[in-house]
Amino acid sequence: MNFFPESNSSIALEIDNLFWIITGVVGIATVITLFLFVYPMITRKKKRTKIERYMVDFTHKHRIWLYTGMFLLLMGDLYILVKEHSIWQRVEQELPEPDFKIAIVGKQWMWEIIYPGPDGKLYTDDDVSAINNLHLPVNRVIHMDLKALDVIHSVFLPQSRFKQDVLPGRTITRWIKLNKEGKFDITCAEICGLGHSMMRGNLFVESEEEWKDSMDKIYGIKK
Amino acid sequence: MTEHKKTGFLKRFFFSLDHKDIGFQYLLTAMFMAAFGGFFVYVFRYNLAFGPDDIPLYGNLAAKEYNQLVTNHGAIMIFWVGMPMVLAVLGNFLIPIMIGTDDMAFPLLNKISYWTFLLSCIVLLSGFLMPTGAFGGGWTMYPPLSVSDFGYNNPNTTFKANFFTGNTFFLMAVALEFISMLMGGINFIVTTLNKRAKGLSLMKLPIVVWMINIASLLFMFSVGPLIAGTFMLLMDILVGTGFFDAYRGGDPILWQHLFWFFGHPEVYVLLLPSLGVVGEIFSTFSRKPFFGYKMVIFLVLIAGILSLVVWAHHQFVSGIDPGAANIFSLLTIIISIPFAGMVLAYLGTLWRGDIKFTVPMMFALGMLASFTFFGGFTGLHLGSNVFDIYAHDTYFVIAHFHYTLFPSVILGGFAAIYYWYPKFSGRKLNKTLGKIHFWGTFIFFNSIFIPLFWLGLQGQHRRIFDYSNWDKLLMQPNHIMARQIATVSLIFLIITQFIFLFNFFKSLYKGKVAEKNPWKSNTLEWQASSPPGHGNFALYPAVYRWPYDYNHPDRDTDFLPQNEK
Ligand code: HEM
Ligand SMILES: [Cu+2]
Ligand SMILES: [Cu+2]
Numbered sequence: 001m002n003f004f005p006e007s008n009s010s011i012a013l014e015i016d017n018l019f020w021i022i023t024g025v026v027g028i029a030t031v032i033t034l035f036l037f038v039y040p041m042i043t044r045k046k047k048r049t050k051i052e053r054y055m056v057d058f059t060h061k062h063r064i065w066l067y068t069g070m071f072l073l074l075m076g077d078l079y080i081l082v083k084e085h086s087i088w089q090r091v092e093q094e095l096p097e098p099d100f101k102i103a104i105v106g107k108q109w110m111w112e113i114i115y116p117g118p119d120g121k122l123y124t125d126d127d128v129s130a131i132n133n134l135h136l137p138v139n140r141v142i143h144m145d146l147k148a149l150d151v152i153h154s155v156f157l158p159q160s161r162f163k164q165d166v167l168p169g170r171t172i173t174r175w176i177k178l179n180k181e182g183k184f185d186i187t188c189a190e191i192c193g194l195g196h197s198m199m200r201g202n203l204f205v206e207s208e209e210e211w212k213d214s215m216d217k218i219y220g221i222k223k
Numbered sequence: 224m225t226e227h228k229k230t231g232f233l234k235r236f237f238f239s240l241d242h243k244d245i246g247f248q249y250l251l252t253a254m255f256m257a258a259f260g261g262f263f264v265y266v267f268r269y270n271l272a273f274g275p276d277d278i279p280l281y282g283n284l285a286a287k288e289y290n291q292l293v294t295n296h297g298a299i300m301i302f303w304v305g306m307p308m309v310l311a312v313l314g315n316f317l318i319p320i321m322i323g324t325d326d327m328a329f330p331l332l333n334k335i336s337y338w339t340f341l342l343s344c345i346v347l348l349s350g351f352l353m354p355t356g357a358f359g360g361g362w363t364m365y366p367p368l369s370v371s372d373f374g375y376n377n378p379n380t381t382f383k384a385n386f387f388t389g390n391t392f393f394l395m396a397v398a399l400e401f402i403s404m405l406m407g408g409i410n411f412i413v414t415t416l417n418k419r420a421k422g423l424s425l426m427k428l429p430i431v432v433w434m435i436n437i438a439s440l441l442f443m444f445s446v447g448p449l450i451a452g453t454f455m456l457l458m459d460i461l462v463g464t465g466f467f468d469a470y471r472g473g474d475p476i477l478w479q480h481l482f483w484f485f486g487h488p489e490v491y492v493l494l495l496p497s498l499g500v501v502g503e504i505f506s507t508f509s510r511k512p513f514f515g516y517k518m519v520i521f522l523v524l525i526a527g528i529l530s531l532v533v534w535a536h537h538q539f540v541s542g543i544d545p546g547a548a549n550i551f552s553l554l555t556i557i558i559s560i561p562f563a564g565m566v567l568a569y570l571g572t573l574w575r576g577d578i579k580f581t582v583p584m585m586f587a588l589g590m591l592a593s594f595t596f597f598g599g600f601t602g603l604h605l606g607s608n609v610f611d612i613y614a615h616d617t618y619f620v621i622a623h624f625h626y627t628l629f630p631s632v633i634l635g636g637f638a639a640i641y642y643w644y645p646k647f648s649g650r651k652l653n654k655t656l657g658k659i660h661f662w663g664t665f666i667f668f669n670s671i672f673i674p675l676f677w678l679g680l681q682g683q684h685r686r687i688f689d690y691s692n693w694d695k696l697l698m699q700p701n702h703i704m705a706r707q708i709a710t711v712s713l714i715f716l717i718i719t720q721f722i723f724l725f726n727f728f729k730s731l732y733k734g735k736v737a738e739k740n741p742w743k744s745n746t747l748e749w750q751a752s753s754p755p756g757h758g759n760f761a762l763y764p765a766v767y768r769w770p771y772d773y774n775h776p777d778r779d780t781d782f783l784p785q786n787e788k
Contacts, residue, residue, distance in 0.1 A: 026600040036570040044578040053774040084609040092545035150374035158682030161613040169469025189616040191686040200692040
């Protein structure tokens with residue numbers, strides 16, 4: 001059984017990997033806790049003296065359980081925090097130089113994609129907009145200006161493990177770099193009204209030549 | 224102390240000021256609302272598994288109705304089932320009698336609290352009768368969608384048209400519910416501080432009384448900002464003030480901060496009283512002192528304080544500053560430490576215990592197990608800001624928070640009902656039916672939500688009426704099967720609850736008569752008669768010890784009530 005859908009970026013693999021790291025920490029904690037849960041149940045019939053049963057908290061040596069347990073989990077927590085930190089920084093706090101820039105506008109109930117047009121610059125007169133179909137070149141750093149028109153939407157690219165809420169009145173710039181060609185999904189992850197479940201877009205990741213071709217078609221240079 | 228007079232059911236139901244009667248009113252009202260919450264979830268889950276047409280008992284479902292049902296299911300389960308069940312029902316039934324007094328500090332305020340609550344239920348449900356239909360923007364009410372379906376106020380609509388909308392009624396209902404719970408919470412705290420029996424110091428209080436009080440405090444600390452927010456949002460809807468409208472100087476994210484500043488502590492408000500119940504039950508049915516009593520109280524206080532500063536883990540990708548997200552991730556992951564300590568202390572109570580598998584004990588064990596293994600541990604996954612980029616607003620989150628809320632509200636609630644039923648009704652529930660009810664509830668609950676974890680990892684996002692747009696991603700045979708397993712399990716889960724209802728109401732009249740202290744427990748309520756009369760005790764008890772002297776080495780019996788020297 002596969003746990004995650006196919007992935008199309010190296011960040012996606014790192015996020016999946018982080019999931020397994022956390023699951024590992026949790027797994028160890030589960031085994032210990034499960035033992036403490038089940039052992040008293042299966043030995044419940046054992047004859048014990050009252051002194052053995054009368055374990056009153058802070059006089060009893062078993063309180064060391066609490067400290068050890070909390071300490072072990074603290075170690076696990078720190079391990080998770082260390083592992084996640086560098087990923088978060090690269091994904092959310094840094095913006096590598098872009099090779100290409102586009103804008104995505106969420107509106108009820110579609111994704112408007114704004115391409116920079118033949119001059120390669122966004123927000124100039126020759127910008128071209130398209131609905132729901134996003135063509136991107138493989139292995140390039142892409143900047144996306146993310147916006148919403150009416151209510152909050154959320155750009156969710158499941159195969160890239162990418163998500164960002166988009167807000168009316170704001171532009172949020174994020175980057176992405178995809179390493180696999182193919183057709184992928186764009187979904188909306190924030191409830192946005194009646195048509196929320198119709199906000200489906202397609203992400204086409206294409207080789208350099210194919211992508212130039214698609215751009216020419218979108219710009220009307222080529223039929 | 225007043226004589227217990229026989230009064231008619233209706234009169235007693237509506238006008239009695241007795242804390243037990245008010246507790247019972249809350250219980251019946253919560254069960255009534257749970258029927259709505261449960262029916263809604265049945266309808267929309269049926270749709271997710273088998274499509275929107277010809278849903279038995281409902282008919283055809285439209286996208287708009289799907290959103291309305293999801294929204295109201297969530298809100299009802301949290302505010303109209305969870306809050307009354309763990310705060311109002313437990314607080315009212317237990318606090319006065321467990322601290323050895325006759326009633327609440329302010330019985331009339333208590334009554335007003337219930338009436339306000341009832342009013343809030345009516346206001347919420349009348350939302351469905353509005354011309355625009357019930358509110359359907361998610362129980363989190365994120366503006367601008369919660370202001371209007373299209374995100375802005377149409378300047379041409381009248382105040383009246385804005386008033387008679389599902390949105391307005393939903394918000395008013397939530398505000399009324401807050402007011403009601405505030406009145407209840409004040410009552411609990413004042414009662415606990417002022418009306419304790421002679422000799423009952425704070426460090427001799429039953430853990431459940433501690434937990435209800437801490438939960439009430441937490442609720443009071445956190446709800447203020449949201450009341451302000453609710454008022455602002457109401458104004459945005461009614462007169463178009465634009466507090467949350469980015470095009471007019473407002474900010475939609477502001478609402479999210481106000482909401483989650485309350486919303487995160489809120490889930491602990493639902494959890495803590497339930498953990499208190501589990502603590503009482505563990506100690507009683509392990510015949511052992513509660514392990515780490517002071518430590519647990521201390522850890523709960525730490526967790527409570529921390530819970531006020533983790534709220535933005537619901538907003539890692541909502542457009543807040545990514546640097547701030549690091550801090551919230553850190554705090555969220557660290558909050559696992561006090562909880563780990565608490566769970567271990569609870570397991571310390573079981574250790575070497577003379578464990579008795581009674582029905583309340585089974586529910587309590589089920590509560591702690593499902594909360595810890597699936598609810599708590601997946602909290603670490605979601606506390607990680609990086610993994611949350613992917614998991615946010617998917618079914619992974621749905622499964623996670625149901626694994627915290629369902630044990631808190633439903634399993635913990637049933638544990639409490641089975642445990643204290645003999646006391647408050649004077650009769651016993653049928654054990655066999657209780658066990659069937661437990662196993663049905665526990666098994667089907669797990670088989671609903673385990674598939675949903677997997678669907679979440681597959682990328683299934685939430686609040687979606689129809690997944691057929693994502694044929695490759697989410698419509699493979701195993702996805703469809705996972706949804707169907709969850710839905711069929713839900714139907715069985717609901718059927719199982721009829722066993723409980725039957726047992727509950729039949730035993731009220733026909734159950735075996737319960738003695739004073741059927742579980743041989745130590746806390747004061749077991750020293751009153753079953754059911755306790757008006758005023759609870761014939762003689763106010765004096766307290767000489769803490770509540771957990773089970774298997775005391777100096778005694779022959781394995782229990783030692785708090786009021787024995
Ligand atoms: C009885 C079994 C239950 C089942 C099968 C169930 C199922 C679900 C499902 C599938 C959703 C997500 C729907 C969607 O996003 O499209 C949902 C939402 C929700 N549920 Fe439950 N639920 C149950 C009980 C509860 C309980 C006991 C609580 C709380 C005490 C609760 C609180 C919520 C909340 C807050 C939401 C979010 C609503 C929203 O998205 O606005 N549920 N439930
Ligand atoms: Cu949407
Ligand atoms: Cu939270």
